[in-house]
Amino acid sequence: MSAPVSKPTVGDIAVKTAVLLIAALLCFAPFLFQDVRALEVAARICVFIVLVASYDLLIGYTGIVSFAHTMFFGFGAYGAAILLRQMGPGWDAVILGGLAGVLVSLVVATAIGLLSLRVKAIFFAMITLAAASVALVLASQLSHFTGGEDGITYRAPDVFKPSFKLLTDENGKVLRLFGVKLNGKLAAYYFVFASSLILFLVMLRVVGSPLGTVLKAIRENEARAEAIGYRVVAYRTFVFCLSAAIASLAGTVYAVWLKYTGPDTALSFAIMIDILLMVVIGGMGTMWGAVIGAVLMVIAQYYLRDLMGVAADATASIPLLPELLNPDRWLFWLGIIFILLVYFFPKGIVGTITQKGGRG
Amino acid sequence: MENLSQILGRLGGVYLLPVGLALGAFVLIGAPASWATLTIAGLSMGMMVFLMASGLSLIFGLMDVLNFGHSAFISFGAFVAATVLSALSGWVGADSVFLNSMALVFALLAAISFGLAAGWFFESVIIRPVYHDHLRQILITMGALIVSEQIILALWGGTPITVLRPHFLEGAIILGNVSVEIYRLFAFALGLVAFIGLYLVLNRSRIGLLVRAGVENREMVEALGFRIDRLFIGVFMVGSALAAVGGAMWAGYETLITPALGGEMMIVVFIVVIIGGLGSIEGTLLGAIMVGLTANYVGFLAPKLALASNMILMTIILLWRPNGLRPAVK
Numbered sequence: 219m220s221a222p223v224s225k226p227t228v229g230d231i232a233v234k235t236a237v238l239l240i241a242a243l244l245c246f247a248p249f250l251f252q253d254v255r256a257l258e259v260a261a262r263i264c265v266f267i268v269l270v271a272s273y274d275l276l277i278g279y280t281g282i283v284s285f286a287h288t289m290f291f292g293f294g295a296y297g298a299a300i301l302l303r304q305m306g307p308g309w310d311a312v313i314l315g316g317l318a319g320v321l322v323s324l325v326v327a328t329a330i331g332l333l334s335l336r337v338k339a340i341f342f343a344m345i346t347l348a349a350a351s352v353a354l355v356l357a358s359q360l361s362h363f364t365g366g367e368d369g370i371t372y373r374a375p376d377v378f379k380p381s382f383k384l385l386t387d388e389n390g391k392v393l394r395l396f397g398v399k400l401n402g403k404l405a406a407y408y409f410v411f412a413s414s415l416i417l418f419l420v421m422l423r424v425v426g427s428p429l430g431t432v433l434k435a436i437r438e439n440e441a442r443a444e445a446i447g448y449r450v451v452a453y454r455t456f457v458f459c460l461s462a463a464i465a466s467l468a469g470t471v472y473a474v475w476l477k478y479t480g481p482d483t484a485l486s487f488a489i490m491i492d493i494l495l496m497v498v499i500g501g502m503g504t505m506w507g508a509v510i511g512a513v514l515m516v517i518a519q520y521y522l523r524d525l526m527g528v529a530a531d532a533t534a535s536i537p538l539l540p541e542l543l544n545p546d547r548w549l550f551w552l553g554i555i556f557i558l559l560v561y562f563f564p565k566g567i568v569g570t571i572t573q574k575g576g577r578g
Numbered sequence: 579m580e581n582l583s584q585i586l587g588r589l590g591g592v593y594l595l596p597v598g599l600a601l602g603a604f605v606l607i608g609a610p611a612s613w614a615t616l617t618i619a620g621l622s623m624g625m626m627v628f629l630m631a632s633g634l635s636l637i638f639g640l641m642d643v644l645n646f647g648h649s650a651f652i653s654f655g656a657f658v659a660a661t662v663l664s665a666l667s668g669w670v671g672a673d674s675v676f677l678n679s680m681a682l683v684f685a686l687l688a689a690i691s692f693g694l695a696a697g698w699f700f701e702s703v704i705i706r707p708v709y710h711d712h713l714r715q716i717l718i719t720m721g722a723l724i725v726s727e728q729i730i731l732a733l734w735g736g737t738p739i740t741v742l743r744p745h746f747l748e749g750a751i752i753l754g755n756v757s758v759e760i761y762r763l764f765a766f767a768l769g770l771v772a773f774i775g776l777y778l779v780l781n782r783s784r785i786g787l788l789v790r791a792g793v794e795n796r797e798m799v800e801a802l803g804f805r806i807d808r809l810f811i812g813v814f815m816v817g818s819a820l821a822a823v824g825g826a827m828w829a830g831y832e833t834l835i836t837p838a839l840g841g842e843m844m845i846v847v848f849i850v851v852i853i854g855g856l857g858s859i860e861g862t863l864l865g866a867i868m869v870g871l872t873a874n875y876v877g878f879l880a881p882k883l884a885l886a887s888n889m890i891l892m893t894i895i896l897l898w899r900p901n902g903l904r905p906a907v908k
Contacts, residue, residue: 283716333896340644343716344848345892351845352889487841491724498717550728556721560714561707 229571237509244411248404255520261407263516264414265472270496271421271508272464278503279425280457281437286330286346287493289353290462292485293326294319294469299370299479300363307373316470320463327462331455354485369480378406378474406475413471417464422505424460433457437503491549492519495556501566510568523548592903596867603875614756616874622762624863624870625769626831629824630843631850631862632776633817639793639857640813643705644712646719648821648847650726651696653840655689655822656829657734660741662688670742678744689826690819697818701811730837738836741829765827772820776859789813793857849888853895855902864903 243250247260273287297319301311326349334345357364364370373379379402424430435443436450444450473479482488492515500511529543563570586594600617607613634648662685663670669681704722708714747764750757780786791799792806800806828843829835846869854865869888876887883890895903 277713281713283713333893340638340712340716341852343646344644344852345896348845348849348852348889348892352886356886491720494717494720544732547728547732549724550732553721553724553728556724557704557718560717560721564714 227572229573233506233510233568233571237506240509240513241415247411248407257403257407259516259520261410261475263513264410265468265475266492266496266512266516267509268414268417268421268468268471269465270493270500270512271418271505272461272468273493274497274500274502274505274508275421275424275433275457275461275464277497278501278507279430279433279437280454282335282454282458283343284346284458285343285490286350286353287461287465288485288487288489289346289350290323290327290465291469291472291489292353292357293323294466294471295473295479295484296357296364296370296469297322297466298470298473299372302372302374302473303370307375309375312375312470312474315473316467319466319470323462323466324459327459328455331458332451335451335454335458350487350490354481354487357481357485365480367481369478369483371478374406374474374477376402378402378409410471410475414468417467418505418509421464425505429453434503488549495552497566498556498559499566501568501570501572503565504568504572507566507568511566514567518552519548526551593864595864595903596871599868599871599875603871603879606879607875611755612878615758616878617871618756618758618762618766620871620874621867622766622769622870623831623873624867625766625773626824626827627843627846627850627870628769628863628866629772629827630821631824631847631854631866632772632859633820634847635851635854635856635862636776636789636859637814637817638851640789641709641810643709643715644719645700645705646716647700647704647722647726648719648818649840649844650723650730651693651818651821651840652825652828652843652847653730653837654696654726655693655825656741656835656839657730657739657837658692658822659685659689659826660739660829660835661734663742663744667742670744673745675746678746682744682747686823686826689822693819693822694815696822697815698811700818701814705814727837727840734837736837738834741833741835743830743833747830761831765831768823768827772823773859773863780859785809785812846888849892851902853892853902855899855905858904861902861904 244260244264248257251257251260269287269291273284276282276284276287294316297317298312298315301315301318302308305311305314330345330349334342358367360366425433432443432448432453435446436448436453440450469484473484476483496511496515497508498511499514500509501507526543526548533543559566565573603616604610604613607616630648630652633651634645637648638644663681666681666684669677672678700722704718705715708718743761747761750759751763752758778786780789788799788804788806788809792809796806825840825843828839832839850865850869851862852865853868854861854863868891872887872891873884877884
């Protein structure tokens with residue numbers, strides 16, 4: 219379902235143009251949108267593109283549903299967070315924490331995979347759900363390590379401090395480029411952007427490689443892939459581990475950006491639902507879908523709530539409706555959109571658009 | 579060795595596991611009184627979990643549908659029952675056993691009828707279009723779960739709600755030096771009645787015969803001219819109603835409920851169904867009792883481990899029997 223090599227359709231070109239446009243916007247985000255909230259949104263989009271794409275490796279390319287993806291994201295985030303607090307701000311803490319997160323993720327993913335990937339897909343979904351909830355409970359209970367419900371606040375490496383000067387003018391003040399201060403905040407954003415870009419390109423390469431073809435074969439017809447001689451369980455476990463490792467790295471990056479890690483930002487089930495929505499809205503089985511789904515959802519998360527608040531005030535006289543239009547109930551509407559999408563556009567936005575013009 | 583396994587098999591095979599667990603715990607705990615209290619607590623918790631899990635397991639067994647939205651029925655059951663009980667607070671607090679039990683009956687009936695109606699709606703609107711497509715089933719029922727949780731939040735708000743218990747279920751009976759909460763006995767009895775009822779219907783009635791045949795081979799039952807889609811709807815409604823009753827019982831047990839209740843119980847329910855093996859109510863009962871007992875024993879012996887105990891139990895059992903203890907589904 220991903221980009222056909224020979225004859226790109228009109229929809230295909232449209233999708234890729236959109237993705238390139240998004241990449242360009244994200245690349246120059248600090249210069250284009252000069253307020254704090256927009257930069258927050260842009261960084262979140264970068265991290266979630268990676269997270270959603272790595273989840274798509276699982277659900278879209280191999281057809282296995284895992285509910286433990288936030289758990290791996292959380293391992294990476296907590297790894298960096300705990301070490302940054304224990305060792306103080308520094309690159310050694312970030313790297314060690316990231317590696318520790320990846321290591322834990324790999325061990326857990328291998329264990330879960332070997333235990334449950336042999337049996338039905340539905341079993342796997344249930345077991346990952348159980349594992350994720352245990353991880354969440356552990357994070358809130360082991361409060362000496364994880365800070366419990368409050369989470370951990372820490373300092374990022376010095377380069378990322380807002381007061382850090384990347385370049386100075388002759389007066390020793392921070393140099394400005396197109397009116398943007400070249401300070402640590404900018405460095406932090408580009409750290410997030412660059413690491414997300416690298417991780418995304420790695421996944422794009424994996425999907426395009428012979429390995430990606432085998433994965434698609436397994437998704438389409440498991441018995442046949444096995445009969446041709448591919449060891450399905452080994453491949454599935456490998457992909458599960460790969461996507462877990464990438465999710466964990468994304469978690470580390472996000473932890474460095476936020477300078478805070480807690481159950482709500484790194485482990486909660488709400489994030490898992492976000493990821494699911496993003497994958498389905500964007501389109502399963504294509505990396506481009508992850509980009510578009512993540513962008514739409516994150517923007518909706520930040521800006522739709524404002525809109526709903528206005529709508530709730532406008533309908534205040536009608537019973538129940540203002541309750542449902544309350545900005546806190548935005549998941550209600552997304553849930554309904556989600557169900558309708560799964561019914562009518564199971565291929566998501568990208569899958570549907572890519573098919574358009576296929577015969578033209 | 580072979581002799582031993584034959585003898586064990588004749589005595590009941592995997593059904594001996596809870597007994598073994600209880601005996602092992604007896605040795606570890608040492609004090610008979612606390613052991614008895616824990617065992618009764620574990621059994622009654624197991625029975626309540628059984629009520630919630632049996633529907634899920636049956637629906638999966640017959641229809642090959644795993645309803646991730648099952649926990650919505652649990653939460654709705656809890657909240658509907660709590661609302662009815664607080665509306666009838668005069669009866670609940672009254673000194674007459676008759677008024678008490680009428681309030682209880684009304685609350686449970688409200689939960690049951692809600693479960694039946696919601697199950698019908700769920701089956702015909704949400705699930706029917708996606709039979710035979712596991713991936714979309716998981717996604718759609720998950721979406722339905724999100725929507726129903728939000729509806730609960732919109733209707734009842736996010737603050738915890740106190741559940742009134744009928745007066746005659748308060749308090750405890752003292753047997754020797756063991757005190758037994760009456761509510762636990764009641765929960766145990768209700769679960770047992772539900773199990774026996776389900777067992778008899780499934781194994782002794784014509785409908786049960788059709789359901790079991792449907793689990794075994796759906797196409798064949800259809801080919802013989804039976805309307806299996808009606809059977810599906812019936813099983814789905816009963817399963818949802820059982821979940822609602824389980825939720826209502828759990829609400830009375832916890833006495834303070836939040837909208838997160840369904841989600842929390844869902845994990846336990848999943849673990850029970852996985853341990854027991856999908857599709858059989860005997861397996862579900864076995865799994866539920868194992869989980870209930872383990873949770874209580876471990877909570878007493880090693881409170882730090884209590885959180886992970888269910889997960890550890892599941893891992894051990896899956897390593898031993900990858901399809902659960904008593905699966906009905908191939």
